Amino acid sequence: AADMPLLSVPKEVAVGTAMLGVAFATGMLAGKRRPPSPAAYTEIGMIGKNSPLRQYILDHSLREHPILKKLRLLTADHPWGSMMVSCEQAQLMANLVKLIKAKKVIEIGVFTGYNALNMALVLPDNGRVIACDINEDYAKIGRPLWKEAGVEHKIDLRIKPAIQTLDELLANGEAETFDFAFIDADKESYNEYYEKCLRLIKKGGIIAIDNVFWNGKVLKPKKDDLAAQSIHRLNEKLLRDTRVNISMLPVGDGVTLAFKL
Numbered sequence: 065a066a067d068m069p070l071l072s073v074p075k076e077v078a079v080g081t082a083m084l085g086v087a088f089a090t091g092m093l094a095g096k097r098r099p100p101s102p103a104a105y106t107e108i109g110m111i112g113k114n115s116p117l118r119q120y121i122l123d124h125s126l127r128e129h130p131i132l133k134k135l136r137l138l139t140a141d142h143p144w145g146s147m148m149v150s151c152e153q154a155q156l157m158a159n160l161v162k163l164i165k166a167k168k169v170i171e172i173g174v175f176t177g178y179n180a181l182n183m184a185l186v187l188p189d190n191g192r193v194i195a196c197d198i199n200e201d202y203a204k205i206g207r208p209l210w211k212e213a214g215v216e217h218k219i220d221l222r223i224k225p226a227i228q229t230l231d232e233l234l235a236n237g238e239a240e241t242f243d244f245a246f247i248d249a250d251k252e253s254y255n256e257y258y259e260k261c262l263r264l265i266k267k268g269g270i271i272a273i274d275n276v277f278w279n280g281k282v283l284k285p286k287k288d289d290l291a292a293q294s295i296h297r298l299n300e301k302l303l304r305d306t307r308v309n310i311s312m313l314p315v316g317d318g319v320t321l322a323f324k325l
Contacts, residue, residue, distance in 0.1 A: 113150075126151055129185055131213040132178065135206055139176045142205065147175050149248060149274065150316035154182045157246060160270055160321070162186040166243035169193045170233075170264060172226045172257050173249030173274075177206025177219070183246075184215035193219045194233065194242075196226035196249070227253065230260040240266050248274035251291035254298050262307060262324060269324050271308075273298070277318030 112118065128136070128151060139148045149157075161169060161183050167190065171180050174197040184193050197203060200223045210216040222229045226249055233242075245261040247254060254273065261271050276282070278295050285292035299320070302310050308322040 153316040158182045168242045170245040184218040271322040273320045
């Protein structure tokens with residue numbers, strides 16, 4: 065998950081975006097216009113991570129645990145630090161976990177463990193995050209801070225391909241026993257992650273799918289961009305998936321919440 069731009073909501077931006085949608089649809093039907101480029105996408109009311117408005121959002125909504133802040137700053141210094149989920153999005157995930165009184169959570173794609181820590185902090189003492197990743201080196205950055213926060217026992221880190229872990233959970237009879245899942249790993253496998261999580265999640269549970277905008281590249285996925293193609297296909301599938309209700313939110317690099325029916 066990259067710490068990507070997010071949508072602003074002033075009236076003029078909302079109207080401008082709506083008008084762009086009309087122009088885009090009309091142009092496509094007439095066969096005269098191309099979809100907006102990713103560059104255009106970032107100009108349509110998107111808030112860059114260094115924007116004063118994004119800073120305002122953080123200043124007026126972020127309630128970050130001191131150890132979370134410590135981990136965020138550590139991660140920011142990492143060469144791949146931009147992969148970390150945006151802090152305002154992680155806060156939303158934790159609020160959702162708390163709202164539905166979750167006890168069992170799956171996270172696919174852990175990186176340094178900022179989001180896992182955020183969720184673990186709001187889980188009850190017997191709650192668990194099954195944290196799936198293939199790289200233990202990144203998680204080693206966060207693990208000491210999980211311990212410092214007193215929640216290391218709530219994070220069950222499994223270093224192997226996530227599909228293997230999900231299959232093991234299903235084979236162990238854990239279908240429909242999880243409350244929440246967060247998907248943020250290799251984009252080409254998103255559909256498979258989603259399908260397996262849907263089997264593992266209870267009715268009324270939530271699956272959060274990160275990077276659904278892929279920095280605007282979903283507007284016109286290039287033939288050689290398998291990640292953009294995979295995300296776009298899943299976005300189209302989710303729109304028609306009668307097994308869930310959905311909300312696609314312009315937070316971070318876009319996150320879709322799928323509520324299992």
